[in-house]
Amino acid sequence: MRSRLFRSLAILLLCSSLFAQTATNNSAQLQGFTREDSDSERALEARFDASLRREDLREWMRRLSARPHHLGSAYDHDNAQFIAEQFRSWGYETEIEEFHVLFPTPKTRLLEMVSPEHYTAKIAEPPLAEDATSNQTAEQLPVYNAYSVDGDVTGQLVYVNYGVPRDYEELERRGVDVRGKIVIARYGGSWRGIKPKVAAEHGAIGCIIYSDPRNDGYFQGDVYPKGAWRNEWGAQRGSVADMPLYPGDPLTPNEGATTNAHRLPIKNAPTLTKIPVMPISYGDALPLLRALSGPMAPDEWRGALPIPYHLGPGPTTVHLKLEFNWDIVPAYDVIARLRGSERPDEWIIRGNHHDAWVNGAEDPLSGLVAEMEEARAMGELVKSGWKPKRTIVYCAWDGEEPGLLGSTEWVETHADMLRRNAAVYINSDTNSRGYLSMEGSHTLEHFINGVARDVIDPEKKISVYERDRANRIINGSDEDSRREARERADLRIGALGSGSDFTPFLQHIGVATLNLGYGGEGNGGSYHSIYDSFDHFTRFIDPNFEYGIALSQTAGRAVLRLANADVLPVEFTGLADNVDVYVHEVMKLADDMREETERKNRQISEHLYEQVADPATPSVPPKPQSIVPFINFAPLQNALVRLQESAKSYDAAMRAYTARGGNLSPAAERELDEILMRTERAMTTQEGLPRRPWFKHQIYAPGFYTGYGVKTLPAVREAIEQRNWAEASGQIVIVAKTLDQVSAEIDRATARLRGTE
């Protein structure tokens, strides 16, 4: 006990001396706070930082990862109870909320090459002496893709690279057709669920997904257990449900999967795959790919296996047989509340999932234990007399891995309440070493930059903001982004697609959202394998939990500021600036497509493709495409101008208000907050996106053909990408109206602020 106290003191002293380096930031007034409240908030945050303990993270990770704890497993339930007990012990009103969700697990998994030779895929990851939990074979979920349909198919194999739509265009150019074939795609280039979806659209009857050593194996570094990277037999489990349609329980879209929920028959569930899908290791992929012939794959498609990558079809012929137990299993969400003292109906929600594919030390426990430590430290502040103005809700979600089940069902169950009360949702998931990744709603861009300026990087003793900025200046993907990192007041934050539990909050309800985590240095290839273990994490990822503590400091500080601020610290200039970028991107997209279409059509009509083609290699010239019409973007442009002006006016009003010392009455502050909360809600429409009404946000969505990857202004952008010009024109009007709604809310907030003059 003594030694721990001593260490905490040492950390406190260290932190104090470091804060001195960023004194300018620490003396700045915090957004949303009066001068006075800003100072006491900073003092509170210093106490918060001082009480964070790396030992907690280590012990909790060890405990929670001790056995496999996937959705539906005994240890998953045990973990939920353990987490709930902790929250209770720290003073939170805690409950475990239970849902009942469809979760298929494998009954039969057979993949064999039947021609030109026979090979039966191992589809098993061997236990390793160097990894203490890797031998828990009886409790481990085997390697599989959740929500693949049952199937028993035999067919010639075709290599389809990442299996995204563009790859099928390349195949067509080489005369390769996947109809009636089984495709093999490598992981990467898109979210995995896109691969079987696109394969089925092109007529394939089965889909194999493998981890190529180029992306996820020895090409990246020494393999486990010598190094951190995926070894020959490591394979990636994962969901292949069509989550860009809707996430959560496939049987209960738009509705919480409670005991009595209305459930679709399994055969009607639209998010199950259309064809059987199976993930394999590169050890299992090698014999299959080596036996392929046909044209060579394009250069960029070739991975790091020591073979020529041919496309097929065949002669490799494979037999894939999959059968699943289509069970309904319980999901346990842990929900813990600290009631707000002044505005209990405004909720700051913080979440991370607790279920894993196997032992899940990095995914998700690295993020979860940081969240728990935040909550514990906050509980200590409460015990010492502090109370948050707003209600704080800590969540540990179950069933994220198969499809954001726990979070989605909870959000769907409490949708009305959340629409009224949810101010901000802050998500984390896996955490590693390196740079802070900041993503989320752009109304929070300035806010989270402010937080990042006040958290110290454990390796470099500068703020995590400064380190991220240095990284963008040196390693930014292009000159514009490098210059922007140097010159823009705030670092631009990434827009959110999907891939973790923020999706239902942001995209279904319209709750302003942040997703935070550290990464870029603690690399490796344990993702969704049995080797994502305590041993692997503490050797290769964040051995001393320093970045776990940094995450606690970052997300915890965000929660504290959001909970304590006099006025919710959202802002709209950053939003308008980002929407400006998106509007110009979609306009440029149409222009580029027009030019490219004209260029290609001309080349086709001049027979240039035939003239260039090598007669020794199969080659089909591209087909001419209809020209790209000019589209009326004016509604979007006008809405953008209005948004920019509204943002500017709010800024001016806020500056004036701050200069006056922030003199709204508590009731007026509450009213203002309510308007501000509605600004993100105003970015949604009741109808949602075309063909996927569950997704209601009009600025951010996961791509229908990219999965996790974000599409901004999705209805417009995807209509253009799909060459649906009529829909593009129609959606421009809808998105413009939506932006006008946002401007109207901002104007209301401005008026409320000015009403005090």
Place this chain on the structure above:
Amino acid sequence: MRSRLFRSLAILLLCSSLFAQTATNNSAQLQGFTREDSDSERALEARFDASLRREDLREWMRRLSARPHHLGSAYDHDNAQFIAEQFRSWGYETEIEEFHVLFPTPKTRLLEMVSPEHYTAKIAEPPLAEDATSNQTAEQLPVYNAYSVDGDVTGQLVYVNYGVPRDYEELERRGVDVRGKIVIARYGGSWRGIKPKVAAEHGAIGCIIYSDPRNDGYFQGDVYPKGAWRNEWGAQRGSVADMPLYPGDPLTPNEGATTNAHRLPIKNAPTLTKIPVMPISYGDALPLLRALSGPMAPDEWRGALPIPYHLGPGPTTVHLKLEFNWDIVPAYDVIARLRGSERPDEWIIRGNHHDAWVNGAEDPLSGLVAEMEEARAMGELVKSGWKPKRTIVYCAWDGEEPGLLGSTEWVETHADMLRRNAAVYINSDTNSRGYLSMEGSHTLEHFINGVARDVIDPEKKISVYERDRANRIINGSDEDSRREARERADLRIGALGSGSDFTPFLQHIGVATLNLGYGGEGNGGSYHSIYDSFDHFTRFIDPNFEYGIALSQTAGRAVLRLANADVLPVEFTGLADNVDVYVHEVMKLADDMREETERKNRQISEHLYEQVADPATPSVPPKPQSIVPFINFAPLQNALVRLQESAKSYDAAMRAYTARGGNLSPAAERELDEILMRTERAMTTQEGLPRRPWFKHQIYAPGFYTGYGVKTLPAVREAIEQRNWAEASGQIVIVAKTLDQVSAEIDRATARLRGTE
């Protein structure tokens, strides 16, 4: 005999019908000809085309590749005699000119890994049942690099990627030093001789060069004998003499290696390597690279071996022992002449080498047999009564492989005569299937475009110009080059660096030069191996010798036109346009370096590199560099303007002359030719390039640190690249004066043309 005649007729008929497709070109007046002479020239070319026979190419290739025929071998001499006999039988005045050159061959070759385990490199290519000549082990030169010094070194291994200067900067950034170490570099990224040169400059004591399967093996396609690509034990022989200093016999720079030539002592020969060098297969490289540890190589450095590419140093420790027989051997150049009827002292020289590393079916016989067929067909024209106006000289060079020995020694021996008489040199070397590659002096750009418009692609039945243009429009490396291919009157031809026998003509003497060949489709990995055989060539490269015939048609047509033209068909607008590009490139180079230096220095002074660096990975921030001063490019810019104006005036004068029907007296035409021949001579200086006076051309040179790759305006460009600002300023003045000399010659030619008005 009958069937051959029939086939020739069929080809003739086919060609006739095809020519109809490009009728506009065939009716156009040929550059340098009067209308009348143009028509008779076209008729002559049709007869020439009609007499070309694929069977000849096949039989000669079979005969010449039947045994290994490297410099100094019995079969090399036998081949020279065979070739000379052929030329004599076709009516050429033929001689074999003999030189005596230094040619080291291996006595001891030992490469072994002594730690962490023991492995002795095989350094041997196994005979294959599928390749009839691969088992001629007794006559094959073993795998080695010619002009490596003897050596016996042991040291830790470091992987240096391509081993070019930029790669050593990356190593420094990762804290890896090669002093006292043995480096292993992969083939590619530069000419091979650069690798040991740069390694020695950085303090390495030995150099291994291997063929990575990424560049030259299974990553590219099925390996031999299943496919065309380099197999596990295939290795690339080749010269590593410092040819950017001077090519040819290392002992006789600037002087023909005749019996009584002055010879340097071997130990003083500056073009021998400074450290021992040895090429190996990827089969031999794998154990060495697999045992390396240390930091991971940068992503782009990683090849296709199934291992993590570490940099080292060590623990791999290797022992390299090399001893050579330092023999002086005879080189046999075959020189065959058709004396010009009107201007015998103006020579059109055509050459291809005949020596190979082993059997050399593709390199060099694919080009040589096409040249021989040209010469045979031309001989037939002579027998039927035609006589060239100018003298035609056909050459078959020996000793190209070790270092352009035969051509260089011949040029050095006859330098004065060539300065007086050489009008144009046309080179070819290996030939394959695909697109015409046109490189050379830009005074011949318009001319060779005209030739390409009149040769029909055997696969596509359009002109080879059209096919090349289509390829550039579709596959051009950037938008500018794609647009240019569509819009520019002529396809831009490549500038020449080095790598084949054109170098002494162009760069030592200043003879206008072309280098021609087909390629892009018949790919494979037999280069400089025992598998470059008749079997390999006729399976994978140009099975029916269709592109061999296309090369005969292209180079033969060029020779015929150059030999018959009333006025030498050189032109200067294309030259000026290309020099314009080069001048702007070197100006931009300095500007870009200035900006980049400022950017980097700022980042260094702000400690951004330290802030970004991962403490778990060794990393050394770059060192600040002195700022790039503004350089006076005005002399170059003024010289360019003068060149452009001179070119324009010559064009106008030539148009007027042509419109008048071309009415110079024979003597005046001869005088004009002499001036035109001097224009390329005027691009040279007596002093040559800084530190390498053998290279006299001021517009084209092989890069001092790239080898084969061209550097245009080399003295200026390389001074800037090496940050030698004083030298850059000085060389700008010299190059400007040289360009002024060229303009003065052009003005003289213009005056001569106008003198007839």
